[in-house]
Amino acid sequence: MNEWIDELSDLTAAGQRVVLVTVAGIRGSAPREVGAKMIVSDDATIGTIGGGQLEYQCTRIACDMLGDDETPSLRKFPLGTSMGQCCGGVVDILFEPIASGLPAWLRDLRALHGQRQPVVIATDLSGEAGKYVVTADSTFGEANRATPATIIETAREGLDAGRAAHRIDDWFFEDIVGSNLNIAIFGAGHVGSAVVQSLSNLDCNIRWIDSRRNIFRNTPANVRTIESPDPSLEVAAMPADSCYLVMTHSHALDFDICERILQRRDVVYCGLIGSLTKRRRFEKRYRDLGMRQSVIDQLVCPIGVDGISGKKPAEIAVAAAAEVLQAYERAMRESNPAYPDNVHPLMRRR
Secondary structure, three states, X not given: OOHHHHHHHHHHHOOOOEEEXXXXXXXXXXXXXXXXXXXXXXXXXXXXXXXXHHHHHHHHHHHHHOOOOOOOEEEEEEOOHHHOOOOOOEXXXXXXXXXXXXXXXXXXXXXXXXXXXXXXXXXXXXXXXXXXXXXXXXXXXXXXXXOOHHHHHHHHHHHHHOOXXXXXXXXXXXXXXXXXXXXXXXXXXXXXXXXXXHHOOOOOEEEEEEOOOOOOOOOOOOEEEEEOOOHHHHHHHOOOOEEEEEOOOOHHHHHHHHHHXXXXXXXXXXXXXXXXXXXXXXXXXXXXXXXXXXXXXXXXXXXXXXXOOOOOHHHHHHHHHHHHHHHHHHHHHHHOOOOOOOOOHHHOOO
């Protein structure tokens, strides 16, 4: 997820000394993916690069670098017995001290990300050429430095291909793009609220819809709330290959929403809260309307992964969130035979 952009911007704009810590390379097994980040300041640590001794040692190193001359440092950490970890791989960690206020590249990155514009951050690991933010048609970075043309070309090729973060020689490239995991959640009751809180921790875009006024509380940043007198009309607003969870206060409303979802024919997941009896009633009514059984079979009801039988909202939320993620990753594998080897699922662009 890209919350680090706002966090780092706020800290540096306030004049705080920080070190941005990034997983820049992996060989073998490791606790986090390339591109995972952690921010270390004088009084806080934000984010995680995997926990354990690796994160502990990196935090200590970052603390010693606070206030340094802003030259990046790349260090290698074997994750074996000497580190007190048993992953067995080797991780390259990039340390970037920032001590002179909000850097130009970060200011530009925040503005572009706020506009939902895909970008690539290109970082010279030697520190000589600086750091650049590259879009499909523009380049942003230090005004007094000339960006190598080959680096811009490589960055744009990666942007078109939707590559995950990767290194090429002394350059580190990171795609910063919006997630293509789109989820619509219908219903803002106790279960709907718990599901939103659970799913919002993923790198995803959530539309949360309800017909009742002033029903939404404590909305996460990646959630858009919609009060609609007819929530079923919001189905058409979702992009193709979206996931849907239907859990309103009305069976009649649930029925109408699910009907519109199933009619789309481009659905990754359609989950309906309720019992097997509710499913059978809905199935019969859909058949009476002439809906094919193969279409009806896309409806998931009851919802939730097997093995979790609890009825508390938080328990349902965990089971439902896991099922949505399973459906999404299954769809990614079907559309991309190389998944997940060549690209991180939540960084993939269609």
